[in-house]
Amino acid sequence: MRKNLDNGLLHAMSALVRVVDAGSFTAAGAQMHLTTAQISRLVSELENRLQSKLLHRTTRKLALTSVGEQYVKDARTILDLVAQAENNVAGISTQPAGRLRVMCMTSFGNRYVVPLVPKFCARFPRVNLEYSASQYVPDLLAGGVDVSVYLSQHLPDSGMIAQRLGVTSAVLCAAPKYLAAQGVPKMPRELAKHACLRLLNPSISSNWELSDGKTLEILSPIGPVLGDIPEVVLQGALGGLGIALLPRYNVVDALKRGTLVRVLPRWQSPEIGVFLLTPSRHFVDVKTREWVELLKQEIPAALARDAEYFEDAQPKARSRIKA
Structure with a gap:
């Protein structure tokens, strides 16, 4: 057996x-073009x-044994090194090509x-990039997605590899006429006395959680508009329907134009x-690595540029209007 398997x-x-990444023998077989058997x-x-037993198998799920966990960790390292060696010899690392499936939350x-x-497609003309938008936690394996950008206060333990690109936050704003x-x-x-325009987002609490750096207020807003994409709530705010709590990147341009103003800044x-x-x-593969590197290079800098506006516009801590 040992000789045949070598x-x-x-x-x-x-x-x-x-099998470990896909969560089942069937899914792994589909990815490798092999049968489940x-x-x-x-x-x-x-x-x-x-x-040694590497996997606990039940009808509903698979789980690594303690020996299996260590073996898979070592196997990943070995496989990565082999792939890197072959790429270096073949010169593939300079020739990204093929289909690249990427996903991101809509407005972000x-x-x-x-x-x-x-920019990416001009740099790598042999790559066919497929872009899709979704507000929900992506199932990368089931969807065949190579890379996704996702926003969350608490990233679920999904088994995916997560790299933090930066942070943002949501701010309150409304139209001057409202x-x-x-x-x-x-x-x-x-x-509680105002019309509140609400964003339904699976990655963020349905309550409004507001902090001034010292105190956390948790509110249950009500209002005439509820949307699962920020653009719906944004248009409601621009139309004077109420006060919205939206990510900074959704409202920064409207705030600069004056069509929206901060509330409780x-x-x-x-x-x-x-x-x-x-x-x-x-x-x-190399095309995925190149896309990841581009995102890591560009997105943190873009987030920082938008954050500067809010830092400059933030009222000074000692600035208070006397009654």
Whole structure:
């Protein structure tokens, strides 16, 4: 058995890693163009070779044994080194090509990611980039997505590899005409008397969480507009329908134009993390690496530029209007 498997040891390692990343023998088989039985046999032969159980198998889920966890960790390192060596010899690292599937949350992507697409495609004309937008936690493996950018206060434990690109937050704002007609709230609790325009986002609490750096206020707003994309809520705010709590990148341009103004400028949401997600460190090909590097180069700088506006516009801590 050992002699027969030596010739296909890397193949068996790859199968095991794919099973762990995909969560099932069937999904791993689809990715490797093998049957479920073939994948199962590769893993079983690997266990026989090692004389150790690597996976706990049930009808509902798979789980690594303690031995399996260490073996998979080492296998990833070995497979990455082999792939890197082959790429270096073949010169593939200078020739990104093929289909690249990327995903991003809708409005964040419109502002920060979509403008990078022409730059990337011009640099790598042999890459066919497929871009999709979604507000929900992506299933990268099931969707065949190579890279996703996702925003969340608390990133779920999805098994994906996450790299933090930066942070943003949400701020309160409204049209001047709404505030002229309804008044300007002075404290978060006064928002209960106002029409609040709400963003339904699976990655952020449905309540409004507001912090001034010392106190956290949690509110349950009500109002005439509820949308699962920021653009709906933004248009409601621009139309004078109420007060909105929206990510800074959604409202920065309207604030600069004066079509929206800040409400309770000392208060904002807790930080929202901006994460770059990939299915695995293993089998990250050159076109994916180049896209990831471009995002890591451009997005933090763009977030910082927008953040400067809010830092400059933030009222001084000692500045108070006396009654």
